[in-house]
Amino acid sequence: MANLKYSKQRETIKEYLRSTTEHPTADMVYDKVRETFPNISLGTVYRNLNLLVNEGEAIRISCGDSSERFDGNTSNHYHFMCTKCHRVSDLFNIESLDHINALAANNFNGVIEGHVAYFYGICEECKGK
Amino acid sequence: MANLKYSKQRETIKEYLRSTTEHPTADMVYDKVRETFPNISLGTVYRNLNLLVNEGEAIRISCGDSSERFDGNTSNHYHFMCTKCHRVSDLFNIESLDHINALAANNFNGVIEGHVAYFYGICEECKGK
DNA sequence: TTAATAACAGTAATCATTGCTAATATTGTG
DNA sequence: CACAATATTAGCAATGATTACTGTTATTAA
Numbered sequence: 658m659a660n661l662k663y664s665k666q667r668e669t670i671k672e673y674l675r676s677t678t679e680h681p682t683a684d685m686v687y688d689k690v691r692e693t694f695p696n697i698s699l700g701t702v703y704r705n706l707n708l709l710v711n712e713g714e715a716i717r718i719s720c721g722d723s724s725e726r727f728d729g730n731t732s733n734h735y736h737f738m739c740t741k742c743h744r745v746s747d748l749f750n751i752e753s754l755d756h757i758n759a760l761a762a763n764n765f766n767g768v769i770e771g772h773v774a775y776f777y778g779i780c781e782e783c784k785g786k
Numbered sequence: 787m788a789n790l791k792y793s794k795q796r797e798t799i800k801e802y803l804r805s806t807t808e809h810p811t812a813d814m815v816y817d818k819v820r821e822t823f824p825n826i827s828l829g830t831v832y833r834n835l836n837l838l839v840n841e842g843e844a845i846r847i848s849c850g851d852s853s854e855r856f857d858g859n860t861s862n863h864y865h866f867m868c869t870k871c872h873r874v875s876d877l878f879n880i881e882s883l884d885h886i887n888a889l890a891a892n893n894f895n896g897v898i899e900g901h902v903a904y905f906y907g908i909c910e911e912c913k914g915k
Numbered sequence: 916t917t918a919a920t921a922a923c924a925g926t927a928a929t930c931a932t933t934g935c936t937a938a939t940a941t942t943g944t945g
Numbered sequence: 946c947a948c949a950a951t952a953t954t955a956g957c958a959a960t961g962a963t964t965a966c967t968g969t970t971a972t973t974a975a
Contacts, residue, residue, distance in 0.1 A: 750893040770907035778899035
């Protein structure tokens with residue numbers, strides 16, 4: 658698709674995203690990757706995150722928070738955000754909600770191509786507190 | 787709930803939100819309300835939009851765009867965003883999608899309180915082009 | 916080996932949003 | 946009505962997330 662050249666920095670970012678389920682922000686990725694590349698710049702992190710999303714190697718998650726989050730798991734799944742601790746977790750229990758596209762298409766004169774959805778509530782860890 | 791005092795500025799913002807279906811950003815509200823109050827400041831617009839959302843007089847819509855949008859229609863409904871023109875429109879045809887909360891709650895150990903969802907695709911106006 | 920060019924670190928700039936402050940408007944009470 | 950308490954305002958500075966720029970370095974293909 659594009660003329661991408663290999664870079665150690667991008668590879669490290671991709672590996673980190675694949676290894677974690679914490680759905681990090683760009684800043685969290687920056688902090689983590691600096692353990693390997695102490696001089697990496699935040700701009701490089703942002704540029705590579707965008708490249709990875711464009712290449713389909715990562716997903717951008719917008720949960721209304723001030724900053725975006727990224728997910729190295731590109732399989733189709735939904736997310737849950739805890740309103741107490743603001744952590745984002747994966748919901749692998751739902752197969753697909755694509756049937757709601759048909760509901761939305763009813764009496765609608767445009768073309769529904771898809772949807773964005775996430776759930777919120779209290780996560781298991783925060784429930785007891 | 788709060789100790790709110792009346793203000794012409796807030797009333798004008800509220801009226802505008804109620805009168806339109808264009809789901810304006812803070813900047814669009816600013817441009818509109820400046821027709822009535824040429825000296826109103828953008829900070830006043832932001833503060834009043836936040837107040838109106840807190841009072842339940844408006845809804846904040848986050849569609850992954852760079853800026854938030856606001857809706858004076860507080861009845862329960864979903865939104866559609868055109869990927870071509872980026873306009874947001876209302877979907878009054880769907881009653882409710884609350885059944886997806888139960889789907890998400892399956893085999894999930896936290897508490898699902900609700901969901902955020904919007905649809906995307908091509909709007910009627912952009913379809914022909 | 917070299918030439919072309921993508922990627923880099925460092926830094927400045929942008930954009931949306933919030934915070935601050937002194938002046939003004941609203942509201943309840945005497 | 947007058948007045949005191951205080952919410953609201955305009956104007957502007959500050960913040961935070963993200964992107965743009967620039968001169969140098971790394972990757973790649975011939």
